[in-house]
Amino acid sequence: MTPPGTMKAVLLTGHGDLDRLEYREDVPVPQPGSGEVLIRVRASAVNNTDVNTRTGWYSKAVCGDTNAAAREGYDGASDADGAWSGALSFPRIQGADCCGEIVAVGRGVDPARTGQRVLVCPMHRPQSSDDPHALFTFGSERDGAFAQFTTIDAEHAVAVDSALSDIELASFPCAFSTSEGMIQRAGLGAERVLITGASGGVGSAVIQLAKRRGAHVTAVISPSKAGAVGDLGADATLARDDALPVDAFDVVLDLVGGPRWPALLEALSVRGRYVTSGAIAGPIVELDLRTLYLKDQTLIGSTRQDARVFTDLVGYIERGEIRPVVAESYPLSDIRIAQEAFLKKGHIGKISLHVP
Incomplete structure (x- = not known):
C-alpha cells in the first residue's frame, strides 16, 4: 500500500490530566529512516506506563500511589523527570503495545519484509547511543502505537505467525x-x-x-x-x-x-x-x-531486558504456550474512556485499542 500523507493519532501534549490526550486526524505519517520499517498499526493497548507518563508519576517529586491523581495529574511533578527515563519532548505519541503490518521499509532493510505481520519489542537499546545502559521504550522515548502508522528499527519489529486476532496479539508485548x-x-x-x-x-x-x-x-x-x-x-x-x-x-x-x-x-x-x-x-x-x-x-x-526476552515471548505465542487476556476493547478515538476504565481496576488482563 502507499501510505497517506496524514493519519489519525493520539497526541500526548504534556504531563497532566486526561485532557492532555488529543485525538487528531491530521498528524503527518512518519517516514522510515535507514534501517527502519513503517508499520500500519492494527491494534494497541493501555498500560500503567502510559498513565504514569501522562500524569508525571515517575517524577521523584511524587510519592503517592499511581491512582492518587491518575485522572488529573500530580501537583509538583517535574517535566525534567516526569517520564521514567527523564524528560520527554512533546507532543508524543504513546502506545507501547503494537500489532500491525509492515507497509514500507527504509534503506538497508530487505523489501521482502513488506507485508509481514509483526509485534514491536517495546523496550530496546537505541542504536545511536554508546551507553550500554541506555534504553528506549516504544511510546515513550520515541513515538508509539496510538496512531495508524509508526516506525521502528527493523530488528525490533518481530514477525509473528499466529491465528490470534490483532487485538489479542496487541495484549502481549508490554x-x-x-x-x-x-x-x-x-x-x-x-x-x-x-x-x-x-x-x-x-x-x-x-x-x-x-x-x-x-x-x-x-x-x-x-x-x-x-x-x-x-x-x-x-x-x-x-x-x-x-x-x-x-x-x-x-x-x-x-x-x-x-x-x-x-x-x-x-x-x-x-x-x-x-x-x-x-x-x-x-x-x-x-x-x-x-x-x-x-x-x-x-x-x-527489573526494567531492562535481554534481547532474548521478546524473541522467547513470540515463540511462546506461536506455540500456544500462553494466551491473551483481554477484558475490554475500545476504538483509539476513545482513548480517554479507555484510560478511565483502566483506572477503575475492575478488569482482569488488558484493555485493548482498535486502531482504525
Whole structure:
C-alpha cells in the first residue's frame, strides 16, 4: 500500500490530566529512516506506563500511589523527570503495545519484509547511543502505537505467525515482556512464588509465565477475581488484606510496593529473591535491613531486558504456550474512556485499542 500523507493519532501534549490526550486526524505519517520499517498499526493497548507518563508519576517529586491523581495529574511533578527515563519532548505519541503490518521499509532493510505481520519489542537499546545502559521504550522515548502508522528499527519489529486476532496479539508485548523479564531476572524454576497485583496486565501474564516454568503460584488479588486468576493457573490466592505466611516463598514478584511492602520480605524465605517492576500502591517503602541480611535475601529491580526476552515471548505465542487476556476493547478515538476504565481496576488482563 502507499501510505497517506496524514493519519489519525493520539497526541500526548504534556504531563497532566486526561485532557492532555488529543485525538487528531491530521498528524503527518512518519517516514522510515535507514534501517527502519513503517508499520500500519492494527491494534494497541493501555498500560500503567502510559498513565504514569501522562500524569508525571515517575517524577521523584511524587510519592503517592499511581491512582492518587491518575485522572488529573500530580501537583509538583517535574517535566525534567516526569517520564521514567527523564524528560520527554512533546507532543508524543504513546502506545507501547503494537500489532500491525509492515507497509514500507527504509534503506538497508530487505523489501521482502513488506507485508509481514509483526509485534514491536517495546523496550530496546537505541542504536545511536554508546551507553550500554541506555534504553528506549516504544511510546515513550520515541513515538508509539496510538496512531495508524509508526516506525521502528527493523530488528525490533518481530514477525509473528499466529491465528490470534490483532487485538489479542496487541495484549502481549508490554505486559508479557515485563513479566518474562522479571521471571528471567529471578531465575524462577519449579519453586514457590508470590505474585502481587496479579489481576492486571502484568500480573495475569506473570501467572501464566510462572506456571510455564512449573512454579507453584500464589496470587494476591481481590476476592472477586480469585476464580479468574485460578483459570489462568494460580494454585492459591490471598486477599490484599490477608496476613502473608512467613518464610513461605522462594520468589516474590511484586508490582505493588506501598505500605505493606515489609510483609513481602517476611514472607520470602531464606535466600529468597524479590523482584519488582512496579509500585502501584506507592514507591516509598520501609526496609528493615535485618530481615534482608539475616535471611540472605536478594532484591532485584527489573526494567531492562535481554534481547532474548521478546524473541522467547513470540515463540511462546506461536506455540500456544500462553494466551491473551483481554477484558475490554475500545476504538483509539476513545482513548480517554479507555484510560478511565483502566483506572477503575475492575478488569482482569488488558484493555485493548482498535486502531482504525
